[in-house]
Amino acid sequence: QTETSASDAAAARTVAALPEPVGNLEEPMPPSPVVEDAESDAAPGLDASFGIGRPATKEEIAAIDIDVMPDGSGLPEGSGTYAEGETVYVEQCASCHGDNLEGIKETGAPALIGGRDTLATDKPLKTVESYWPHASTLFDYIHRAMPLHAPGSLSADEVYAVSAYILGRGGILPEDAELNAQSFKEIEMPNADGFVEDPRPGAM
Amino acid sequence: QTETSASDAAAARTVAALPEPVGNLEEPMPPSPVVEDAESDAAPGLDASFGIGRPATKEEIAAIDIDVMPDGSGLPEGSGTYAEGETVYVEQCASCHGDNLEGIKETGAPALIGGRDTLATDKPLKTVESYWPHASTLFDYIHRAMPLHAPGSLSADEVYAVSAYILGRGGILPEDAELNAQSFKEIEMPNADGFVEDPRPGAM
Amino acid sequence: LLLSGGRARADAPPGAIEYPVQPDPTKEQGRLILDDGGYGSRSQFESEIRWRYPTDSLDSSWSMTPLASGHGIITPSGLHFERHHGGIPTIDPATHTLIIHGLVDKPLRLTMADLRRMPSVSRIHFIECSGNGLTEWEKPTLKTVQGTHGLTSTSEWTGVLLSTVLKEAGIQDSAAWILAEGSDAAVMTRSVPIDVAMNDAILAYAQNGEALRPEQGYPLRLLLPGLEGNTHIKWLRRLEVSDKPFMTREETSKYTDLMPDGTARLFTLEMDAKSVITFPSGAMKLPRPGFYEISGLAWSGRGKIVKVEVSADGGKTWTEAALQEPVLNKSHTRFRMPWIWDGNEAVLQSRCTDETGYVQPTLPELVRVRGTKSVYHLNAIQSWHVAANGEVTNVHA
Amino acid sequence: LLLSGGRARADAPPGAIEYPVQPDPTKEQGRLILDDGGYGSRSQFESEIRWRYPTDSLDSSWSMTPLASGHGIITPSGLHFERHHGGIPTIDPATHTLIIHGLVDKPLRLTMADLRRMPSVSRIHFIECSGNGLTEWEKPTLKTVQGTHGLTSTSEWTGVLLSTVLKEAGIQDSAAWILAEGSDAAVMTRSVPIDVAMNDAILAYAQNGEALRPEQGYPLRLLLPGLEGNTHIKWLRRLEVSDKPFMTREETSKYTDLMPDGTARLFTLEMDAKSVITFPSGAMKLPRPGFYEISGLAWSGRGKIVKVEVSADGGKTWTEAALQEPVLNKSHTRFRMPWIWDGNEAVLQSRCTDETGYVQPTLPELVRVRGTKSVYHLNAIQSWHVAANGEVTNVHA
Ligand code: HEC
Ligand code: HEC
Ligand SMILES: [Ca+2]
Ligand SMILES: [Ca+2]
Ligand SMILES: [Ca+2]
Ligand SMILES: [Ca+2]
Ligand SMILES: [Ca+2]
Ligand SMILES: [Ca+2]
Ligand SMILES: [Co+2]
Ligand SMILES: [Co+2]
Structure with a gap:
């Protein structure tokens, strides 16, 4: 036994033989909180106000406050x-909803x-004409979501016009109807009284 | 008002205007349970035996029962x-662990x-020689995991041999040592008594 | 950091990366740590996917969670069901804002960074589309539990309580409803009762420990625990406080429940208690008689599940199943029951009870009141028929 | 099903797919449902990743969870910490088997399909590597909470109780230890006390509602709730029941704790209670004085967390934090405390107590007993220094 132990030759090592953590180990840096707004620098409290965010301006609200309510507001x-x-309908809607507003299955x-008088049958057809309780919903929805591939592209005039057309074809408005913020509020929908409150819990 | 309602023209639609679910809708099929083994067809019970799986054969066990225990079993x-x-060491280990078994930082x-007598210092060097309580662990580990890039490739003879070499270089065995199942069991490791039970809970 | 190892390929299932299978993984090193760039993916051997009901419109469609291969109560984020009315928008969180206005003292504008600085909560809740099961009213239509029940999923959601933000803005006494509006192509809107908003509603920015998934409303969605999924507005951009509901298209034309007398129920918001056996379930085949663990999910929009019973004889006799802890409020609850299939025909059913005492009804009980044209809120007991050859099918029993 | 839309690209973070950002997502349809092939991915704006400590060997290495950007208690599966001793094997579950032998009446061979048919449990548990924090004994070394504490993660695990399988095999009276062995390149082995095995150990095949991730042991891993992570053998292939421990390399050369007197503790299996503030934490910068919600995680290998206290003055005064429900056994528990930073220097600390009454120690208390060379089981109170300029750094205080 010439060599007894290599302990002299062995480099001293500390725990876990970790590489020396010198310099930048490239730990990914975590995100820091971000404060964008100088305005809300007001002293914050713990319970009520956190001093976080800032007041929304009238312009910011107006730019997205697009909803229309049953009372006509909006x-x-x-x-x-x-x-x-x-004209609007033929050019922008008929390709999907059909020449006679009958819907086209393939487009969804x-x-x-x-569909009037079908709601209590075993083939109910729920449409704007037969089912919708409020005309406001028609303006609101077309304005925000239609035509499907260019939502939000119609002017207010165009939405009034195509609403007049749909309601006219549905026998709810006469064909000479002109819609504006005032006349819109007076529309009576056929199924306005067709809705009931949720009886649950307590009923099935 | 010439047209009153397009309800006649409208195709009858049922709920949600779903496409007719006829034929194969290509629902992905869920996995079914699989039973591979006819043997365990025995009547199963609810609590003790489920009749699942089958007996492991002696051959199947032997093929993977590779562990070696302090009492030499295995x-x-x-x-x-x-x-x-x-020879084994120089050819298959030295490139990573170093010519003098001192380890090579870059290889991990x-x-x-x-490292003998370093364990209570502030630069403890924990090695097979200085730290390991059982020689069985050396055989077991080399056999299962080394050399790193060809684990499990050494024959039993080679593992006995390289263990003799490492323990010899560490001054635990003489240089003329030959290891086999019998002589292996007699190895006394320097730090065999260096280990204590976990005092927790109750102590820090 | 780039992906250095395998890559998504046509031959790996969605969400997986294909690696060579090792003939003996104990004899060679496996693939290197972090070759995934630091964010992992599922195994190439796992292939379950969400499934899209083949609606005619691809833009307005839904996809369903593969409940049959789920485990526990958490739905993997990659398999959470989806319902989109205008596709999935891609929104930069650095420019996204939430505006709160209407009947409030201080209209507020909050950035995502602002929201992340506010006091937060994390809660495990299910979401269920009230259209879940809509194909099943008249006859058993879809084959699998993914098709019949896959419009529900459970996640751990983190965000700011809506009440925290409303208090910050100062809601006025006349406030009764809040419009929530998304910034997707449908500019999706729903009206939320103020008591829900002030109770447990969450402005959620995280799901299962990380940011919301894009399909789930990244960077911000509304979470209304227990209410029908459509109300949990995704890609949330605006909250308007009002004294009246807004009567949007999604709460009049849709998501109203047509009764046999032709009237329709409005604002049926809460999801009643419901359960379903996910194993064994439709389109599976039991290979032979023997031991099987029946397992499934139960949930209620009105609180905790307190009991699930299981029947193997089509509802003649019932046995109480074990509820897996934790049993959480408005969350999926996993139930399990050991079962020995004797090789004879069987009809498997589960029936749950929630903490209000409500018991999940049978389909005939539900249809007696609601008919079969109400589309939404089908929460009846589901039946799976096990044939003598082991085939499991969707039946009305 | 192929990915039809975006694809993983060099410019998207790992785990994300890059899509064009929409200038106004309300004005055009979003991307189509299921263009991801039915399994979703995270947002392209989310970039946190696991981080690898730069060990010299890439084959034997570890990666750490980005705790600073976590939410709630669930760790996203893609960000679960990893520890590999021989890389990540790629194993076909159709050919993988588990063999149980040794001191049992009936040695058993179980396929993955067999295991999936047995009675199962789902439980939310943390795993922590006992090496978590090993760089921090002598001086504050790493900068972030990912570096100091990122070797712990929490998932919902599903599988078969180990006791179920052991009962099926019939363990003999002399049984005292079980060897668990993986089928990776390290053929990793650890000895498990029989009482742990018969208590709450799980043969886990699922994680967060889907199959285990490859890095976490796909298709099968051992889960030993509360015990050091190294014992939770991944890619599990064999269980041998014995009357003695096996004294493997991982329980002698490693995972033993060297004391100042040169002796070393064996089988220090349980993970003592520990907590850490994840927000604010190291390397963050607070932009200005004001409201911040302090938030963090607490966990104990011995049961539930009952209390977390937070100090902003380096331990002089403590305030009890709110524990987010559910508070689960051997799981991460999220705590939160509102805090107004006044712009002065502060030292943030958290201290937890578990249901056994154990109180998380300070580092000096721990070092007084264990010295600084024991590598494993550093569970001391962590201190984050907040400078007057808002910079948060890792300190010993
Ligand atoms: C490219 C196809 C397409 C075009 C063009 C289109 N729509 Fe639609 N429309 C749809 C689809 C699809 C839906 C159903 C959307 C959903 O349910 O999410 C729909 C729904 C509607 C609805 C709601 C119907 C209901 O019963 O709820 C109205 C009203 C409507 N469209 C009006 C219009 C008008 C007006 C135009 C033209 C200005 C138009 N659409 C153009 C596809 C189209
Ligand atoms: C390609 C590099 C490489 C080669 C070749 C290699 N090793 Fe290793 N060896 C390692 C690494 C890296 C470790 C540490 C592994 C770990 O901690 O997971 C190690 C660990 C060991 C250990 C455990 C040391 C301890 O203190 O725990 C022993 C014993 C060992 N090797 C013996 C051998 C023998 C004998 C051979 C040749 C037959 C060999 N090694 C070849 C890289 C190598
Ligand atoms: Ca408005
Ligand atoms: Ca009206
Ligand atoms: Ca053995
Ligand atoms: Ca010995
Ligand atoms: Ca699967
Ligand atoms: Ca993030
Ligand atoms: Co409803
Ligand atoms: Co330990």
Whole structure:
């Protein structure tokens, strides 16, 4: 036994033989909180106000406050007629909803009219005409979501017009109707009284 | 108002205007349970035996029962000398663990010898020589995991041999040692008594 | 950091990366740590995916969670069901804001960074689309539990309580409803009752420990625990406080429940208690008689599940199943029951009870009141028929 | 099903797919449902990744969870910490088996399909490597909470109780230890006391509702709730029941704790209670004085967390933090405390107590007993220094 132990030759090592953590180990840096707004620098409290965020400006709200409610609030200025609406519809809606507003299965676009007196049958057809309780919903929805591939692209005039057309084709408005913020509020929907409150819990 | 309602023209639609679910809708099929073994067809019970799986055969167990325990159980047939071990070591271990078994930092391979009397210092060097309580662990580990890039490739003879070499270089065995299942069991490790039970909970 | 190892390939399932299978993984090093760039993916041997019901419109469609291969109560984020009305928008969180206005003292504008600085909560909740099961009213239609029940998933959601933000803005006494509006192509809107908003509603920015998934509303969604999924507005950009509901298209034309007399229920928001056996379930085949662990999920929009019973004889006799802890409020609860299939025909059913005492109804009980045209809120007991040859099918029993 | 939309690209973070950001997502349809092939991925704006401590060997290395950007208690599976001794094997579950032998009446061979048919459990548990924090004994070394504490993660695990399988095999009276062996290149082995095995150990095949991730042992791992991570053998292939421990390399050369007197503790299996503040934490910068929600994680290998206290003055005064429900056994528990930073220097600390009454120690208390060379089981109170300029750093205080 010439060599007894290599302990002299062995480099001294500390725990876990870790590489010396010198310099930058390239630990990924965690995100820091970000404060964008100088305005809310007000002294914050623990319970009520955290001093976080800032007041929304009137302009910021107006830019996205697009909803229209049953009482007519939110209806913009402008107007449109059945005749104008027919043009809008033929050009921008008929390809999906059909020449007669009957819907085209392949596009997924539902019928917009028809279906009155079918709700209690075993083939209910729920459309704007037969089912919708409020005309405001029609303006609101077309304005925000239609035409499907260019949502939000219609002017207020165009939405008034195509609404007049759809409601006219559905026999809810006369063909000479012109819609604006005032006349819109007066529309009576056929199924306005067709809705009931949720009886649950307590009923099935 | 010439047209009153397009309800006649509208195709009858049922709930949600779903496409007719006819034919194969290509629902992905869920996995079914699989039973591979006819043997365990025995009537199963709810609590003790589920009749699942099958007995492991002696061959199946032997093929993977590779562990070696401090009492020597699991040591295979075969033998190897310090001299044979030196060849194995030089050819298959030195590139990572170093010519003098001192470890090579860049490879991550630790020192295998040295470090006696360092355990209570502030530069403890924990090696096979200085730290390991059981020689069985050396056989077991080399056999299952080394050399790193060809684990499990050494014959039993080679593992006996390289163990003799490492223990010889560490001054635990003489250089003329030959290891086999019998002589292996007699190895006394320097730090055999260096380990204590976990005093927790109750102590820090 | 780039992916250095395998890559998504046509031959790996979605969400997986294909690596060579090792003939003997104990004889060679495996692939290197972090070759995934530091964010892992599922195994190449796992292939379950969400499934899209083949609606005609691809833009307005839904995909369903593969409940049959789920485990526990958490739904993997990659398999959470989806419902989109205008596709999945791609929104930079650095420019996204939430505006709160209407009947509030101080209209507020919050950035995502602002929201992340506010006091937060994390809660495990299910979401269920109230259209879950809509194909099943009249006859058993879809084959698998993914098709019949896959419009529900459970995640751990983190965000700011909506009440925290509303208090910050100062809601006025007349406040009764809040419009929530998304910034997707549908500019999706729903009206939320103020008591829900002030109770447990969450402005959620995280899901299962990381940011929301894009399909789930990244960077911000509304979470209304227990309420129908459509109300949990994704990609949330605006909250308007009002004294009246807004009567949006999604709460009038859709998500109203048509009764046999032609009237329709409005604002049926809460999801009643429901359960389903996920194993064994439709389109599986039991290979032979013997031991099987029946397992499934139960949930209620009104609180905790207190009991799940299982029947193997189509509802004649019932046995109480074990509820896996933790049993959480408005969360999926996993139930299990050992079962020995004797090789004869069987009809498997589960029936749950929630902490309000509500018991999940049978389909005939539900149809007696609601008919089969109400589309939404089908929460009846589901039946799976096990044939003598082991085939499991969706039946009305 | 192929990915039809975006693809993983060099410019998207790992785990994300890059899509064009929409200038106004309300004005055009978003990307189509299921263009991800049915399994989703995270947002391209989320970039946190596991981080590898730069060990010299890439084959034997570890990666750490980015705790600073975590939410709630669930760790996203893609960010679960890793520890590999021989890389990540790629194993076909159809050919993988588990063999149980040794001091049992009936040696058993179980396929993955067999295991999936047995009675199962799902439990939310943390795993922590006992080497978590090993760089921090002598001086504050790493900068972030990912570096100091990132070797712990929490998932919902599903599998078969080990006791179920052991009962099936019939363990003999002399049984005292079980060897668990993996089928990776290290053929990793640890000895498990029989009482742990018969208590709450799980043969886990699922994680967060889907199959285990490859890095976490796909298709099968051992889960020993509360015990050091190294014992939770991944890619599990064999269990041998014995009357003695096996004294493997990982329980002698490694995972023994060297004391100042040169003796070393064997089988220090349980993970003592520990907590850490994850927000604010090292390398962050607070932009200005004001409100911040302090948040962090606490866990104990011996049961539930009952209390977390937070100090902003380096331990002089303590305030009890709120524990986010659910508070689960051997799971991460999220705590939160509102805090107003006044702009002066502060030292943030958290201290937890578990249901056994054990209180997390200070580092000097721990070092007084164990010295600084024991490598493993550093569970001392962590201190984060907040400078007057808002910079947060790792300190010993
Ligand atoms: C490219 C196809 C397409 C075009 C063009 C289109 N729509 Fe639609 N429309 C749809 C689809 C699809 C839906 C159903 C969307 C959903 O359910 O999410 C729909 C829904 C509607 C609805 C709601 C119907 C209901 O019963 O709920 C109205 C109203 C409507 N469209 C009006 C219009 C008008 C007006 C135009 C033209 C200005 C138009 N659409 C153009 C596809 C189209
Ligand atoms: C390609 C590099 C490489 C080669 C070749 C190699 N090793 Fe290793 N060895 C390592 C690394 C790296 C470790 C540490 C592994 C770990 O901690 O997971 C190690 C660990 C060991 C250990 C455990 C040391 C301790 O203190 O725990 C022993 C014993 C060992 N090797 C013996 C051998 C023998 C004998 C051979 C040749 C037959 C060999 N090694 C070849 C890289 C190598
Ligand atoms: Ca408004
Ligand atoms: Ca009206
Ligand atoms: Ca053995
Ligand atoms: Ca000995
Ligand atoms: Ca699977
Ligand atoms: Ca992030
Ligand atoms: Co409803
Ligand atoms: Co330990």
